Amino acid sequence: MIIGESNYALDDDGNRILIGLTVEETREFLELTDLLASISPGQPLSSIDWTSPQEMRWLALMQKHTLGLEKHLSAGGIKH
Template identity: 45%
Template sequence: MTDLRNNAPRRYFVDAGGRRVLIGLTLEETFEFERLDSKPVADLSEGQVLRDGKVPWPAAGEQRWQELYAKHDGAWKAWLVQNRGERAVGFSLY
């Protein structure tokens, strides 16, 4: 089976300062999203939720993560549609 992960377009762009920013988010939102995405919490006692049924996350952090992801994902899908036509026109095997 072919590994398709390397064939997917990257979801980041490089801003004028040379920093990676998620499509549809600001630099600050990208930083916040990545911080929330990499920070599991081990205590379920204070209103936390389970993400993917495995790793506990704070409910407020999970909600903000979902907001940022939804914003990014919407912009990402629009970017794909916009660029799909450009790639098809410039695509040539020979």
């Protein structure tokens, strides 16, 4: 899944967040994305054979974001 601009929203305090995540979780997700990409440069992020705590946390945050995005879309939150 590619994280594009339509995956972001502003929270009640005006912070740019990934839909379904808090400010802290968004920051953590982006840091983990960079970390995991640096470990396997040129390889797509995938949950196959993931076992490290960082990989599992990234996956949990991605799942939370995906669920939040699905709810947002079903409520008519993003128009194209």
